[in-house]
Amino acid sequence: MIKVTIDFKDAGKFKNLIRYIENNLVYAEAQEEVRVLGHHTADNMRNTINTERKRPAKATHKLDEAITSETLSTTGGVEVGIGRISKLNADAPYWEMIDSGASYTTKKEHVVPFEDGEFRTFKVGSTHVIEGIEFVGKAIRNLDKELKEMMEKLGAKFIGGMSK
Secondary structure: OOOOOOOOOOHHHHHHHHHHHHHHHHHHHHHHHHHHHHHHHHHHHHHHHHHHOOOOOOOOOHHHHHOOEEEEEOOOOOEEEEOOHHHHHHHOOOHHHHHHOEEEEOOOOEEEEOOOOOEEEEOOOOEEEEOOOOHHHHHHHHHHHHHHHHHHHHHHHHHHHHHO
């Protein structure tokens, strides 16, 4: 059991205790906000991919499933990882081509569905161009905006708590 005794004769110490409690509440709220923001950013990446894709979605969504958000640490702050590169490279090795765009030469004959509903057969050695959709850059720009808004909101709470 923890016992706290407050001596009301020393109002300064009491105000410091209240400020400490308020600061820790804002800090815990900030940690949770950052964790949620990380998951939201991964969702934004998936949404950009799915709304801006040039070809119809396949039955498997390897790139969607490879984009993850993980809380890496909560010690002394919060650290959230979005899109672990090793997982993207292993599960969806074409992720950079979809993000930045690229051209490639086919190594085997394959059939590809297109937006118009048609299927086209590509022979070995044919060259293709993938137009990038910049899902990483768009997610980062959106994250910057949302992080600024979150910091302003929490900063107002923190400063408001300090002046009471």
